[in-house]
Amino acid sequence: MDINQIIKERRSTFPKEFNGEVIDDSVIEQLLENAQWAPSHHSTYAWTFRVFSGESKDRLFDFWHSVAFPTKYEKLEFNQAKTSHVLIITVHDKGKNPLEEEIASTACAVQNIYLGLSQFPNVGGYWGTGNGIYEPHFHEFIKADEDEYCMGYFLLGKVDNKRTESQRPSYKKNVIWMDE
Numbered sequence: 001m002d003i004n005q006i007i008k009e010r011r012s013t014f015p016k017e018f019n020g021e022v023i024d025d026s027v028i029e030q031l032l033e034n035a036q037w038a039p040s041h042h043s044t045y046a047w048t049f050r051v052f053s054g055e056s057k058d059r060l061f062d063f064w065h066s067v068a069f070p071t072k073y074e075k076l077e078f079n080q081a082k083t084s085h086v087l088i089i090t091v092h093d094k095g096k097n098p099l100e101e102e103i104a105s106t107a108c109a110v111q112n113i114y115l116g117l118s119q120f121p122n123v124g125g126y127w128g129t130g131n132g133i134y135e136p137h138f139h140e141f142i143k144a145d146e147d148e149y150c151m152g153y154f155l156l157g158k159v160d161n162k163r164t165e166s167q168r169p170s171y172k173k174n175v176i177w178m179d180e
């Protein structure tokens, strides 16, 4: 597929679109290998992806359940049943670059995961930042280091048909040509 089309057709696919089947670990490995090719100033590669699947996925959702408001229980249970793998995305402040740069680089790694999904027509996912991922209790649950910050989760699941269509305002709204 043409790169322009891959970029435009990259979508966030949500648990309500997952069919509940389990993704082969080899697919997850490929997505993580793609993440590793993100640009990184001073080659710090300052991200960590913690992979939760099977029993560890259930422990993660059980934790989220234990700290959630009761109004969220139903959605969490639904998401737990539909999701195959969860990647917890963290960034490390290694002191070699401003933290902004490490966050930017980690976001590039996540975009590589998103784009790599184009190679798997029946696998989708999205980057989420809910479920109290910035709270100290979550930091403790994932056994994060002192220099580590959570940037969210990537929920992954199998899909029968992946949505590809979306809308964007013109890029011209976000661009200033300084020679005009």
Ligand SMILES: Cc1cc2nc3c(=O)[nH]c(=O)nc-3n(C[C@H](O)[C@H](O)[C@H](O)COP(=O)(O)O)c2cc1C
Pocket (backbone or CB within 6 Å): 010, 011, 012, 013, 126, 127, 128, 129, 130, 152, 166
């Ligand atoms: C840093 C970041 C955090 C996000 N957090 C959430 C979230 O908590 N919940 C959610 O439904 N989507 C979340 N998204 C996904 C966006 O909602 C999604 O990218 C947007 O709807 C556009 O859809 P698309 O990715 O298919 O183009 C997040 C995206 C980014 C980049």
